[in-house]
Amino acid sequence: MLKNETYFIDSCDDVELNIKRESKLEFKLTYDDSKEIEAIVCIISGIGGDIKDDLYISDYCARNYNVAVLNVNYHCIGNRPQTGAKIYLDDIDRLIFDTSLKAIGIEIPYDISKLNSFEEFHPAMDYLDKEIQKNKNNWEIDRNYYLDLSASLQPTKNEYQNFGIMQATDILNALLYIRKNFAFKAMGGGIKHILVGASHGGYLANLCAKLAPWLVDVVVDNSSHVSLTDLWRVIGFGKEVDFTEYYSVATFNFFQNIRLCCCDKTFWTTNKQSHYYFSLARKLIRETLNKDHLNIQAKYPNPKYIAYHSKFDEWVSLEEKEEYVDTLKKHGFDVEFIKVIDEKQIDGKFIKNLTHGMGIPMKLLIKKHLPQILQESLKDKTCKKEISYKCDDLIYTFKEENEQIALSVERV
Known part of the structure; x- marks a missing residue:
């Protein structure tokens, strides 16, 4: 059964x-x-x-x-969004929104500093979208113009x-x-x-x-x-470099004249002074193509x-x-x-x-290879269940203990 x-x-x-x-x-x-x-x-x-x-x-x-x-x-x-993530504005998104309004010379009757959830910022952006369209209709803005605005994706749980x-x-x-x-x-x-x-x-x-x-x-x-x-943009801090290029998702689904450029919520940052700095070591451990690590x-x-x-x-x-x-x-x-x-x-x-x-x-990928895999002999994988990788100034160690994988990170 x-x-x-x-x-x-x-x-x-x-x-x-x-x-x-x-x-x-x-x-x-x-x-x-x-x-x-x-x-x-x-x-x-x-x-x-x-x-x-x-x-x-x-x-x-x-x-x-x-x-x-x-x-x-x-x-x-x-x-x-299709798996439950919610769109919202963080501090950087609100700063970009405010700066963009000043750059194009359009005022809106909303306090951007108080906009957070999609339900809160949608009316403000919808108002801006209509104002841009009015300017297009009056030939004050090029008909092909659209405005990029930054937003964030809050994952589930x-x-x-x-x-x-x-x-x-x-x-x-x-x-x-x-x-x-x-x-x-x-x-x-x-x-x-x-x-x-x-x-x-x-x-x-x-x-x-x-x-x-x-x-x-x-x-x-x-x-x-x-x-x-x-x-690296899919990690979420692409907006710190250029939100119009290094976004996770960009969409015109909500507005005609505004493209929302969304990045995942993350604590990682490009700020070298931050405890959350995504350093070279953080990058190296996440790469499967690392010849030194493959040697280990x-x-x-x-x-x-x-x-x-x-x-x-x-x-x-x-x-x-x-x-x-x-x-x-x-x-x-x-x-x-x-x-x-x-x-x-x-x-x-x-x-x-x-x-x-x-x-x-x-389904077809599995169907093609699974029968042969099941016929092959099971290899002996007896070994020490612990592996360490040096990544610039850090050493990452992964160890199987108590039926889980435990990670420790030490500075060199």
């Missing part, structure tokens, strides 16, 4: 910023209680998704294979964007919880741990393997990023990697992904890399286009 169970557990706090976590970690487990389980498949959602999107895939996998399927609402997963570390730790903690509290019959000799994700979900799968290589047997990755070179990771029992990437990916360059794959191979990692470089590879069913993600359905 198919079972769908939901769990809420205490997971990691924010060790880097010394912030006590308020929220519980939620995850779901799907399995057939009549089967002996060979593997736990963790389907990791990307940005803009959550576990509701993949539950039908979990049901399919549990019905058709001897696997239990894990879906994790990791920290800050609800950071887009009063969370914030830590980016990467807490998210990967949540996934690993959910996996460890399930291992300790088996709700299903496990096949003798141990079970595999398979992490599957696309885009940010694929990045987290790779990051999990970096933080706890002894816990991950296979990573199936579609179009993940491997550095923060071009993606290679000394542990490591997973098999299956990766897809398009030459025409608009967000992550194929060259960067190739460098990551080449580095893995040089260290003896088992890697299967599928490059999509030609329209001839588009079959309309599995590969549908050449852009980011290539339109590959998660």
